[in-house]
Amino acid sequence: GNSVTQMEGPVTLSEExxxxxxxxxxxxxxxxxxxxVQYPGEGLQLLLKATKADDKGSNKGFEATYxxxxxxxxxxxxxxxxxxxxVYFCALSSARGGGNKLTFGTGTQLKVEL
Amino acid sequence: xxxxxxxxxxxxxQMGQEVILRCVPISNHLYFYWYRQILGQxxxxxxxxxxxxxxxxxxxxxxxxxxERPDGSNFTLxxxxxxxxxSAMYFCASTKTTQGDQxxxxxxxxxxxxx
Numbered sequence: 330g331n332s333v334t335q336m337e338g339p340v341t342l343s344e345e346x347x348x349x350x351x352x353x354x355x356x357x358x359x360x361x362x363x364x365x366v367q368y369p370g371e372g373l374q375l376l377l378k379a380t381k382a383d384d385k386g387s388n389k390g391f392e393a394t395y396x397x398x399x400x401x402x403x404x405x406x407x408x409x410x411x412x413x414x415x416v417y418f419c420a421l422s423s424a425r426g427g428g429n430k431l432t433f434g435t436g437t438q439l440k441v442e443l
Numbered sequence: 444x445x446x447x448x449x450x451x452x453x454x455x456x457q458m459g460q461e462v463i464l465r466c467v468p469i470s471n472h473l474y475f476y477w478y479r480q481i482l483g484q485x486x487x488x489x490x491x492x493x494x495x496x497x498x499x500x501x502x503x504x505x506x507x508x509x510x511e512r513p514d515g516s517n518f519t520l521x522x523x524x525x526x527x528x529x530s531a532m533y534f535c536a537s538t539k540t541t542q543g544d545q546x547x548x549x550x551x552x553x554x555x556x557x558x
Contacts (some may be wrong), residue, residue, distance in 0.1 A: 361544045372447075372534060372551035373486070380544035418486060422547075429474065429541040430499060433486040 331356045335419050335434035342409055342441050350404040350437045352393075352419035360421040362386075362395055362402040363431070367416045376404075376417070409441045449535050449550035456525055457558055464520045464553045466535030475518045476536040476547060477510065479503070486534065492518065493541070522555075530557045 336351040354360065364376040364386070377386030382397035391406045402419060419434040448467045456462045468475050477489040491498040492510050500508075509521045518537075522529055532554050536547040 363546060365549075372449075373536075373549040375546040375548075378544065378546055420486075429538060429545070429547075430476065430488040430491055430501075431478070431486075431536075431547060432488070435485040 331360065331421060331423060331432040333419050333421055333432055333434035335417075335437050337435070338416075338438040340437060340439050342439070344411055344441055344443055345408045346441075348404070348406040348409045348413075348439065350417055350419075350439070352402045352404065352434060354400050354402065354419070354421050356400075356421055356423055356432075358423055360423045362393070363420045363422070364391070364393055364402070364404050365418045365420060365433075367418065367436070369415070373418065409439070411441045411443060414439055414441045447535055447537055447548050447550035449533075449553050451553060452551065453554045453556070455556045455558060458525055458527055460525055461521065461523045462525055462555065464522075464533050464535075464555065466518045466520070466550055467516050468518055468535065468537035469539075469548055470516070472537035472539050472548070474498075474538045474541055475510075475512070476538075477520050478534045478536065478549075479531040480534065480552075481531045489520075489533075525557050527557050530555055 332355045361380045363378045365373040366376045377388040379386040379395035385394045393404045416436045418436045420431045450465045475492045480486045490500040507523045532552045534552045535550045538545045
């Protein structure tokens with residue numbers, strides 16, 4: 330079955346540091362890949378997505394590239410801010426008739442300090 | 444921007460009782476989902492629903508669980524005979540289609556506490 334593996338957290342960085350959160354996946358077929366973010370006390374918000382190999386998703390300074398050869402979708406940001414502190418979830422979907430469930434990683438908590 | 448809304452934000456229920464969690468998906472969406480997140484753990488798929496039928500369900504979604512779209516706007520998750528291990532955050536989500544590139548839109552969740 331499908332699975333997503335993320336690096337464990339928490340990850341603690343100083344403001345303006347470079348961020349990488351690793352994500353690898355196992356899936357049949359050609360899944361779409363997503364990063365969701367969960368701020369404290371809130372629900373899941375889509376951060377970015379990529380739907381085919383070599384696609385790069387980007388949003389709010391975050392980027393991730395769909396690497397089929399390494400089955401990876403690592404999240405990066407060049408300069409983090411305190412406001413980026415949240416839990417980040419890597420997820421994949423494999424559409425099937427009548428449904429399109431998401432398979433999530435365990436989430437990585439990011440703490441950004443001044 | 445349209446949102447998925449969930450009520451209540453926090454539900455406390457005695458073990459063995461029934462609970463209903465409510466969701467209002469985005470109005471032109473056709474596919475609906477429930478997920479749960481036990482504290483500190485990953486988000487897990489429970490069920491998907493389309494055209495008034497369950498499309499797919501996980502092992503977690505046993506016969507104590509049911510879903511319903513009672514009218515044109517609400518989508519509910521009912522849990523009968525609740526157990527302590529049902530305590531979790533429950534998220535509702537919706538999409539317009541089931542194309543794999545379509546992101547799911549999530550509500551803010553209902554925190555369910557079973558005592």
